[in-house]
Amino acid sequence: xxxxxxxxSAFFAALTSILAKIGIQNINSNLATAIRxxxxxxxSWAIVFITGKHTEFSGIGQKNIVFLxxxxxxxxxxxxxxxxxxxxxxxSKVIPxxxxxxxxxxxxxxxxxxxxxxxxxxxxxxLITMGTFVLIF
Numbered sequence: 539x540x541x542x543x544x545x546x547s548a549f550f551a552a553l554t555s556i557l558a559k560i561g562i563q564n565i566n567s568n569l570a571t572a573i574r575x576x577x578x579x580x581x582s583w584a585i586v587f588i589t590g591k592h593t594e595f596s597g598i599g600q601k602n603i604v605f606l607x608x609x610x611x612x613x614x615x616x617x618x619x620x621x622x623x624x625x626x627x628x629x630s631k632v633i634p635x636x637x638x639x640x641x642x643x644x645x646x647x648x649x650x651x652x653x654x655x656x657x658x659x660x661x662x663x664x665l666i667t668m669g670t671f672v673l674i675f
Contacts, residue, residue, distance in 0.1 A: 555633045558574070558621060558624055559624050562621060567622040568618060568622075570625075571614075571621045574617070620632070623636070631673050635673060638667070638670045641667050641670075644659055644663050
């Protein structure tokens, strides 16, 4: 089931990039990011309330809060930089370079989370890296 969710994530991330490139024309990229963030915030809380998960809020631990806040900060920074790059660069080049986060995330998973390094993940990471560098140069 996680593969289906991952594929849907990839599809909507791709669609997000195209819609954002069209939407940020002639406006400040930071303002565009703020507008997008408001929509994400409303949508996320709506889903929490619709599914009844708002009752679980009191059970969240301090460690969870700290890491979720840090994750939110890094997401915000990523979106701000991404929207600026998307505004001034070609979407067909910005999008794949942004997705180099896959390789960075894999390396962090190995180092920080102590996940197993396999030949498949190394080969995949090398191929993504090579593709990214082909686009940059």
